[in-house]
Amino acid sequence: MADCKQCGTAFEVTDDDLKFYDKVSPIFNGKKYQIPPPTYCSECRQKRRMAWRGKDYFFRPCSKTGKQCISIYPPDEEMVAYSADAFYASDWTGLEFGRDFDFNRPFFEQFFEFWYSTPKQIANAYNNENCDYIINAHRNKSCYLVDEIDVSRDCYYGYNIQHCESVIKGFYARKSQFCYEVSQVDNCYEVFFGHNIYHSSNCAFVRNCRNCNHCLFCTNLREADYHIFNKRVSKEEFEKAWTHVFSGSDEILEECKAKYAEFLKSHPVPAVIQINTEDCTGDQIADSR
Numbered sequence: 001m002a003d004c005k006q007c008g009t010a011f012e013v014t015d016d017d018l019k020f021y022d023k024v025s026p027i028f029n030g031k032k033y034q035i036p037p038p039t040y041c042s043e044c045r046q047k048r049r050m051a052w053r054g055k056d057y058f059f060r061p062c063s064k065t066g067k068q069c070i071s072i073y074p075p076d077e078e079m080v081a082y083s084a085d086a087f088y089a090s091d092w093t094g095l096e097f098g099r100d101f102d103f104n105r106p107f108f109e110q111f112f113e114f115w116y117s118t119p120k121q122i123a124n125a126y127n128n129e130n131c132d133y134i135i136n137a138h139r140n141k142s143c144y145l146v147d148e149i150d151v152s153r154d155c156y157y158g159y160n161i162q163h164c165e166s167v168i169k170g171f172y173a174r175k176s177q178f179c180y181e182v183s184q185v186d187n188c189y190e191v192f193f194g195h196n197i198y199h200s201s202n203c204a205f206v207r208n209c210r211n212c213n214h215c216l217f218c219t220n221l222r223e224a225d226y227h228i229f230n231k232r233v234s235k236e237e238f239e240k241a242w243t244h245v246f247s248g249s250d251e252i253l254e255e256c257k258a259k260y261a262e263f264l265k266s267h268p269v270p271a272v273i274q275i276n277t278e279d280c281t282g283d284q285i286a287d288s289r
């Protein structure tokens, strides 16, 4: 057992770990450069791996134009970061930032200085239209405050949205339209307050449903149509309930949330989510083997 240099937690380095580090240690010019065993626990190592990428929204000026932009880099970091327009302009090539390598100094020290002083994309966002406030984003139109979004339009306040339209407060949404407060949705249309929903439409307050339409306060259903609290209802009953829920009253909506949370307490959740997988271990895996 070793104590983590960062947090002090005891952690184990197994013989297999040591064998692995030995196996992946690189050899240059016949000399092996041994990778040392870790000094941080696995959680701290994970944090360090994740720390390189900004996941917050900041304001800072473009280092080339001075224009204030939303950025993944904090304003007090004196690094060089360009707005998307400045970054992709043809008035620089990157070669002007070239420098000699000093063989008498450590590589990473020099690499850091180099990285710090060469232009980076200020928000990692490019090819977006009417989207000044999104980060890690490409080919979107009219989106606002979303991190990790591609090929989408009219999406607001979300994280990890791909190929979506009008998804508001979405978290991991794929190929979905007109959804509100959803997480883990794929191929959904008009789904509200849903989690882990695939190929479904006109559903609200739903969890772990597939190929469902017109479901309200339901969970763990497959190929269901016109259900409330997991029971089949007539089209008229459903429409009456739906109209009541979405009458525009915040109070009713809050009541519904509480009622649904209570209902969920007596229903199981899947241990892992796997869709169309073969011989896979782990959570949130689709179309894989």
Ligand SMILES: [Zn+2]
Pocket (backbone or CB within 6 Å): 004, 005, 006, 007, 008, 009, 040, 041, 042, 043, 044, 045
């Ligand atoms: Zn630690």
